[in-house]
Amino acid sequence: MVMGIIFKTVNYTYQPSTPFEQKALKNISVEIPTGSYTAVIGHTGSGKSTFLQHLNGLLRPSSGEIVIGKQIITPETKNKELGELRKHVGIVFQFPEAQLFEETVLKDIAFAPKNFGKNEEEATAIARQMARQVGLKEELLLKSPFELSGGQMRRVAIAGILAMEPEILVLDEPTAGLDPKGRLEMMEMFKELKEKQNLTVILVTHQMDDVANYADNVIVLENGRLIANGSPKKIFAQPKWLIEHHLALPKAGEFAVNFEKKTGYKFETLPLTESDLASQIVKMVHGGVQNG
Amino acid sequence: MVDMIEIKNLSFKYSQQDGQTFNDFNLKIKQGEWLAIIGHNGSGKSTLARLIDGLLAPSEGAIFIDGIKLTPENVWDVRSKIGMVFQNPDNQFVGANVEEDVAFGLENAAVSREQMLVRVKESLQRVNMWEFASHEPARLSGGQKQRVALAGVIALRPKIIILDEATSMLDPEGRKAVLDIIRELNHKEKLTVISITHDIDEASKAQRVVVLDDGKLIQDDKPEKVFSRGSDLVKIGLEPPFSEKLKGELESLGLVVPEDYLTEEGMINWLWELFSRQ
Numbered sequence: 001m002v003m004g005i006i007f008k009t010v011n012y013t014y015q016p017s018t019p020f021e022q023k024a025l026k027n028i029s030v031e032i033p034t035g036s037y038t039a040v041i042g043h044t045g046s047g048k049s050t051f052l053q054h055l056n057g058l059l060r061p062s063s064g065e066i067v068i069g070k071q072i073i074t075p076e077t078k079n080k081e082l083g084e085l086r087k088h089v090g091i092v093f094q095f096p097e098a099q100l101f102e103e104t105v106l107k108d109i110a111f112a113p114k115n116f117g118k119n120e121e122e123a124t125a126i127a128r129q130m131a132r133q134v135g136l137k138e139e140l141l142l143k144s145p146f147e148l149s150g151g152q153m154r155r156v157a158i159a160g161i162l163a164m165e166p167e168i169l170v171l172d173e174p175t176a177g178l179d180p181k182g183r184l185e186m187m188e189m190f191k192e193l194k195e196k197q198n199l200t201v202i203l204v205t206h207q208m209d210d211v212a213n214y215a216d217n218v219i220v221l222e223n224g225r226l227i228a229n230g231s232p233k234k235i236f237a238q239p240k241w242l243i244e245h246h247l248a249l250p251k252a253g254e255f256a257v258n259f260e261k262k263t264g265y266k267f268e269t270l271p272l273t274e275s276d277l278a279s280q281i282v283k284m285v286h287g288g289v290q291n292g
Numbered sequence: 293m294v295d296m297i298e299i300k301n302l303s304f305k306y307s308q309q310d311g312q313t314f315n316d317f318n319l320k321i322k323q324g325e326w327l328a329i330i331g332h333n334g335s336g337k338s339t340l341a342r343l344i345d346g347l348l349a350p351s352e353g354a355i356f357i358d359g360i361k362l363t364p365e366n367v368w369d370v371r372s373k374i375g376m377v378f379q380n381p382d383n384q385f386v387g388a389n390v391e392e393d394v395a396f397g398l399e400n401a402a403v404s405r406e407q408m409l410v411r412v413k414e415s416l417q418r419v420n421m422w423e424f425a426s427h428e429p430a431r432l433s434g435g436q437k438q439r440v441a442l443a444g445v446i447a448l449r450p451k452i453i454i455l456d457e458a459t460s461m462l463d464p465e466g467r468k469a470v471l472d473i474i475r476e477l478n479h480k481e482k483l484t485v486i487s488i489t490h491d492i493d494e495a496s497k498a499q500r501v502v503v504l505d506d507g508k509l510i511q512d513d514k515p516e517k518v519f520s521r522g523s524d525l526v527k528i529g530l531e532p533p534f535s536e537k538l539k540g541e542l543e544s545l546g547l548v549v550p551e552d553y554l555t556e557e558g559m560i561n562w563l564w565e566l567f568s569r570q
Binding site for chain 1: 310372434461464525538547
């Protein structure tokens with residue numbers, strides 16, 4: 001199924017008409033293309049998590065509408081109309097391991113498919129398959145999820161979301177608290193899942209290196225407004241604009257900017273990943289240095 | 293200088309079934325030292341912090357804090373010398389506003405109201421959060437929350453601060469703000485700092501880095517010595533410094549690179565020289 005997401009002048013207000021009224025999303029119009037890997041960046045309070053909760057109807061807009069596949073969500077949409085949508089959009093919240101509850105890893109992963117109408121046997125089969133997908137070894141499946149390490153528990157929680165067989169996978173800071181090796185493995189796993197299962201991935205992150213290395217589309221929020229949308233190349237093209245909005249460059253870009261400042265040499269295009277930076281440097285060493 | 297913490301022949305395991313987490317482990321930390329403990333998830337870093345804070349008790353061996361041997365009888369007294377800041381800023385709030393949150397620990401320690409008012413203000417000023425005194429925690433950024441958590445800790449005037457991945461969920465600005473304050477406390481007040489971290493920037497602030505692997509101390513050295521392990525760092529739970537990663541990439545493209553650890557600045561200078569030699 002084609003599951004593009006379109007926000008049309010979406011506003012969201014918390015506790016409207018009370019002294020605590022707070023506008024969290026302001027006139028957001030944006031499209032998240034099917035099959036894209038979209039990063040959502042912005043500071044605490046920028047509206048990221050409010051935005052995210054609109055993606056499967058946990059929150060409905062105060063005004064405006066959201067189109068996700070065939071489903072249109074308006075302020076009037078009833079909760080019971082959203083059941084179908086929630087099978088298609090899987091959200092992995094921060095520290096998802098806190099939501100594990102079943103006796104065994106396998107039962108925990110099988111919970112969602114059972115809940116969405118699969119029988120015991122089908123649900124178990126799906127759970128086994130998803131456990132493999134996230135790299136959980138067979139011998140862990142009958143253990144209690146609470147006996148596992150933090151990284152393994154997180155994999156169980158993610159497998160539980162994947163077991164819903166969503167078309168859209170939303171990830172809220174999925175690597176927080178993991179060590180660098182775990183972080184890299186997890187990010188590579190999402191990349192592989194996306195390619196194998198043709199998922200649309202939406203990643204909320206403040207790691208600009210992850211944005212440069214994995215995303216092909218970026219949404220920047222500030223104080224509930226959309227302030228930029230485009231490819232990482234476009235978003236990171238103006239270091240000055242980034243500083244004004246308290247956003248950082250990926251490390252490779254930062255290094256390149258510092259290098260240019262100090263030496264006067266110029267890169268052809270601002271490199272955003274280590275490999276791009278390295279190959280540009282090698283090219284420059286073998287001749288073709290531009291002294292600006 | 294005096295040893296602030298001495299860990300002597302420490303052995304520890306969580307339960308009968310599990311293997312030994314620590315076996316005859318020794319470590320000394322001097323007063324006023326900033327020590328970073330690094331290691332992959334599950335290497336024993338947080339366990340060690342909990343042993344030092346008396347939240348866990350050793351099976352064998354002893355831990356001395358400020359010259360006093362930690363025992364079940366004196367653990368509450370000794371613990372008052374240690375302040376801990378944890379990873380998730382959202383799990384550490386108890387007060388309805390910033391001021392009350394900082395006061396909470398002081399109330400528990402039966403500090404008089406007059407003293408309390410003074411110390412709350414002082415601590416919040418130290419972390420540059422006094423103007424937020426009456427704010428609700430929910431409206432603060434992650435970095436601001438961690439600074440409040442830190443204020444709650446320094447209000448109790450500890451001699452040791454343990455940062456257990458305290459900056460790992462912060463954005464670069466928030467991380468810098470927290471580390472700048474820690475550096476000041478370390479310099480001016482000779483606070484002993486132990487930071488458990490996967491972050492190279494945070495580890496590079498330390499005077500000494502200890503590497504743990506399955507409860508064993510596998511390296512104890514200056515940061516730049518530890519960082520020159522290059523891509524091997526990932527195995528011991530540290531994100532390699534950017535300059536080391538870049539060096540690896542350049543090497544794989546056939547460039548001859550220096551063996552020594554280079555800071556980013558050093559890397560720029562080396563490349564500059566290479567370019568101008570053409």
